[in-house]
Amino acid sequence: MIIYTIEVEDINSFYTLESLKELYGIIWKLVPILTLVLGITIGVLVIVWLEREISAGIQQRIGPEYAGPLGILQALADGTKLVFKENILPSRGNTRLFSIGPAIAVISILLSFSVIPFSSRLILADLNISIFLYIAISSIAPVGLLMSGYGSNNKYSFLGGLRAAAQSISYEIPLTLCVLSISLHAIH
Structure with a gap:
């Protein structure tokens, strides 16, 4: 009787292991996509920050400086404001x-x-x-x-x-x- 329950538990553990392998495969398929999206997002944030800093330098004014260190998070603050604006x-x-x-x-x-x-x-x-x-x-x-x-x-x-x-x-x-x-x- 004990051997039977061990075999059933072993079989059930193999099923859970197989479902974990499927989940693991799905996660590893999403990792490159999420890495790409994160890289593009960070790249856009840096480009927007550089554009604002260069424009401020050309126009002889202070650029973004309040949101984050050196105004790095200004684009995120603008995006957050846009999301919460009234439709x-x-x-x-x-x-x-x-x-x-x-x-x-x-x-x-x-x-x-x-x-x-x-x-x-x-x-x-x-x-x-x-x-x-x-x-x-x-x-x-x-x-x-x-x-x-x-x-x-x-x-x-x-x-x-x-x-x-x-x-x-x-x-x-x-x-x-x-x-x-x-x-x-x-x-x-």
């Missing part, structure tokens, strides 16, 4: 379009990262047409900009949305031509 929706505009527009822009950019290989083992979507899918998905972002401008029911906001969409498209055309030329060269 103002236009009273005469289409609130659905106004709210869904930024979501479409952000989601399309985040989805485009699904085809980028982070390492030789960490590929979220391994497709033969990954670069073309990247271009197609990231090209949806100007639609979100247009939706927000149109949904505000304000001619100046609409013109701003048109301008932002035109600027995005004007950057995407040379990018697409460069990628297509490299892709065609890689085929031969």
Whole structure:
């Protein structure tokens, strides 16, 4: 009777060990992605800090100095303030379009990262047409900009949305031509 219970406990311990291996595998798949995101975030914070310091030096004024040592955390303070600001929706505009527009822009950019290989083992979507899918998905972002401008029911906001969409498209055309030329060269 005791041997039977030991065997059942051993089998149950193997099941838990197997589930821990799966959890361990998932964690190690997320570590490179989170490292990349953390590196990009720190890089952006440093670039924003440098831009503010250099601009302050050119304009002969004091730069950021209150948030953290030497004003390093000023970008985080600005982001926190932006998150907690009151969400103002236009009273005469289409609130659905106004709210869904930024979501479409952000989601399309985040989805485009699904085809980028982070390492030789960490590929979220391994497709033969990954670069073309990247271009197609990231090209949806100007639609979100247009939706927000149109949904505000304000001619100046609409013109701003048109301008932002035109600027995005004007950057995407040379990018697409460069990628297509490299892709065609890689085929031969």
